[in-house]
Amino acid sequence: MKPNARNVISPVALIVPALLALWFAQYLIENFFPDVTLTDLGAFYAMGLISGLATGISWGLYRRAEGDR
DSSP states (O other): OOHHHHHHHHHHHHHHHHHHHHHHHHHHHHHTOTTSOHHHHHHHHHHHHHHHHHHHHHHHHHHHHHHHO
8 A cells, every 4th residue: 555545544434433423322322222322432432442352453463463473
């Protein structure tokens, strides 16, 4: 993949799911869980994003290390 394409795809791949999660979170709060705040869901989203990135990076590094052998 060319560097220019990567520079465009990477932010889009992070921003679009974040906006969809915000939209869905507002829907859930308004219709099903009125006691939960958007801040609570944002905290869970951030924890999920960090753990997902950490898992993906660790798997990627493991596969890279396996390929170097």
